[in-house]
Amino acid sequence: MDSAKLFGLLVFALFLIVMLWLNHPSLGLNQLTSLMGGGVSVEPHILVYSNKSIGKTINLTIINSYDFNITIYDARGNYFRLAKPVVVMPGSSSAVINVINGAEAYQCMIGPGCNITLIMGFLGVNMTETMVLKLSG
Amino acid sequence: MIVLRYPLTFLYYIDSIIVIAASLLISPHYWWTYGISDLAVIRDSPFYLHIMLLGKPLIISSLITIILMGFGLYIIAVLLAYSYMLVRRGEARNYSTMFWLPILYVLDPVIVYLVLAIVMPHLIPLLGNGSLETRLASLSSYPLVIIGREQYSLSMGGGEAMTLTIYSEPSILYWLSLTAPVLYVASLIERRHVSQ
Numbered sequence: 001m002d003s004a005k006l007f008g009l010l011v012f013a014l015f016l017i018v019m020l021w022l023n024h025p026s027l028g029l030n031q032l033t034s035l036m037g038g039g040v041s042v043e044p045h046i047l048v049y050s051n052k053s054i055g056k057t058i059n060l061t062i063i064n065s066y067d068f069n070i071t072i073y074d075a076r077g078n079y080f081r082l083a084k085p086v087v088v089m090p091g092s093s094s095a096v097i098n099v100i101n102g103a104e105a106y107q108c109m110i111g112p113g114c115n116i117t118l119i120m121g122f123l124g125v126n127m128t129e130t131m132v133l134k135l136s137g
Numbered sequence: 138m139i140v141l142r143y144p145l146t147f148l149y150y151i152d153s154i155i156v157i158a159a160s161l162l163i164s165p166h167y168w169w170t171y172g173i174s175d176l177a178v179i180r181d182s183p184f185y186l187h188i189m190l191l192g193k194p195l196i197i198s199s200l201i202t203i204i205l206m207g208f209g210l211y212i213i214a215v216l217l218a219y220s221y222m223l224v225r226r227g228e229a230r231n232y233s234t235m236f237w238l239p240i241l242y243v244l245d246p247v248i249v250y251l252v253l254a255i256v257m258p259h260l261i262p263l264l265g266n267g268s269l270e271t272r273l274a275s276l277s278s279y280p281l282v283i284i285g286r287e288q289y290s291l292s293m294g295g296g297e298a299m300t301l302t303i304y305s306e307p308s309i310l311y312w313l314s315l316t317a318p319v320l321y322v323a324s325l326i327e328r329r330h331v332s333q
Contacts, residue, residue: 004218004230011214012207019203028196038191068192117296123192124174130296 038066040088042118044133046109053102054109057083058133063092070122077116077133079105109135143229145327149320150220153235156314157209160184168242168311171249174301179249182310183238184209229328236321239314243283246305250281 041063047055058080064070072095075082083096097116099105108114113134120127141147160166160182167180167187178189184205188195212234222228280287286304 002230004215004222007218008211008215012211015207015210016203019207023199023203025200025203026196027200031193031196032190066191115296123176125176125299125301127297127299129298 054106058097060095062088064088074119080116142227146229146324149324150216153317154216169245171305235317246283
């Protein structure tokens with residue numbers, strides 16, 4: 001090793017000591033594990049009438065346990081339309097879905113179940129998720 | 138006035154010092170930026186690292202940046218000492234680090250690709266529902282982007298699909314850093330020529 005590289009190492013060591021002493025940087029390992037936990041869950045609230053129909057709207061409770069906002073742009077299905085786009089902040093929020101034909105939606109929901117596709121966006125990612133709405137019992 | 142025996146070698150030293158100093162001092166600091174939408178964004182140079190994961194800057198990347206900055210200062214110190222030896226004693230030392238760093242940084246997107254291809258299954262939210270097979274199947278279509286941006290659609294089964302934008306772009310500092318390898322080759326030729 002020549003004297004120039006020795007000089008370089010000295011500069012490197014001095015810089016590290018000064019910076020670590022001044023900044024007290026942390027490893028942030030807790031942050032790594034906390035970022036990975038999180039998720040989205042959707043819970044429908046369906047109002048059922050005795051005349052074999054369902055309410056004009058379905059409320060979706062959306063629980064967002066991530067640290068970032070999720071936008072619901074659209075919901076599509078044969079009998080469903082999203083009333084208006086919703087931004088779900090960290091925490092929970094509800095989205096209103098208009099039911100186009102309550103009687104037919106009821107028929108399909110007591111049978112095989114109705115598909116509803118949610119179109120969401122977060123952090124520049126577009127995502128669609130199809131779920132089945134079904135009435136049990 | 139001292140007449141330099143190795144003007145191109147001297148120029149290589151000075152250019153390398155300027156490149157490192159610019160990378161350390163001038164924002165945006167990074168040579169390459171690589172991102173999967175905003176899920177994971179990596180901005181790096183040999184002397185700087187900034188990682189955003191799920192929209193949050195990673196604390197650990199600032200610690201790594203301090204070490205990388207120290208590495209940059211090490212190279213500057215060595216090159217200053219070599220410049221001094223060259224000017225005062227006429228000795229030209231071979232120092233290829235600033236030849237290799239910019240050249241090897243073409244591999245940066247490839248390395249990031251490999252890292253993310255392994256880490257990505259854990260990054261994508263809601264992917265946890267899918268089975269292992271679906272995860273592996275979706276990764277086989279994950280595109281390798283060297284320069285530019287590409288859309289990438291992922292279907293995960295269970296009625297889920299997502300569209301991501303993958304981008305990889307060098308910054309102006311990277312193009313500046315490529316002057317060092319050019320001058321290094323010139324200095325090699327010069328030293329061979331002078332010693333004969």
